[in-house]
Amino acid sequence: MKGNNFIIGMSLLVLLLVSMKLQQETFKPMKDVAGFKTKMTEANKKINTLKCNFVQEKNLSFMAEKVISKGNMKYKKPDMMRLDYVTPFQYSMSLYKGKVMIKDNGKVSKFDTKSNKLFKYINDLMINAVQGNVLDNPDFKFTYKESEKNFLIEMDPIQATMKEYVSKVKLTVSRTDYAVTKVEMNESSGDYTIITFTNRVYNTVLADEEFVVK
């Protein structure tokens, strides 16, 4: 099924068999930006729910190894999302009707996103990135690129306050079904986070109660 927002994660780096050297996918300026936007918007409209796995890599300059977390994600239009981390710790976070619910070590906490602007900012950024619903976001300057396999949307924050959190966001979009397969968030320090989505299943029935953390 052609999807929109979320597509199976595709690897950006190709491993060279002879030299075992990682080679980065080459992106060039996109030729038909208007056509891309139209197709991505159309594909986005068809997605009502999504279930998938995710791998989150956090790259910190003082750490020799990446901090890798894995888990499962559920999404229901327009604004419900649930992340269940499985490794290296078990932890659940859900956005449900304006509230953030967290289950950590057996304890459930609830926060109102209206009273916690930082949570709201992070959550909105994540939901919009996962949705692919970012093309008309006035807070960013967009650069569109493409390779043989994927599209790349580079988002540079315009406001100084936005830049405090991220220096750049990169969305990798599959040519196959115009869905976001990877989200990369870069910080001015050079540290960055990459979240890759795999095993995506679209438009299954997801009850609202599945987004309630208990």
Next chain:
Amino acid sequence: MSSYKTSTEPTSGPEVPELYFKDDSAHFFRTTVNTYGKSLSGLLITKKVNDDTLKVTFMSDMGLKFFDLEIYKGSYQLIYCIPQLKSEAVMNTLVGDMSTFLLWPYLERKNQVLVVSPDKHEKAVVRYSYGDDFLFYAYETNNRLRKITYAYGKKYKKKYEVSYDEYNEAIPQHALIKHKKFKLMIELNLIER
């Protein structure tokens, strides 16, 4: 804490243990900071870079950083911080809390005195001078560190306490930092990797 009398016998207590930094590996804590109805939750990563530098980074579960600190001995450098936490008072508090929790000698601990606690669970309590203030280290049997109290003034008024529990192979899996003068509580759960 003013009721804690100086011990006449014995006169010395356990040394401050190295709970988390026996090697130079990084340590990960699921951490929740609660203050006046607001909360931040995520992953706290600490690493002893060398004998003079402690790295402390706190980030959301989705990877966005809340703050990034380098703590030395007697000073610190704020590498990065979100606007909501960017104040000298907040950072000084967090640096103090993290240093105490991680047993990092931000200031030199001096003048060790063994005191007697009225709490029967505290088998040994050692008081140190710490700058102009004091640190009380309370140990259970087997010299397990149970609690650290930061106190000030002639009557040793409590500023905050760090309590440790759920020990596994001599390492506490859970810790709680609780301030007495204002509403700030930090809960930390060690993640085994």
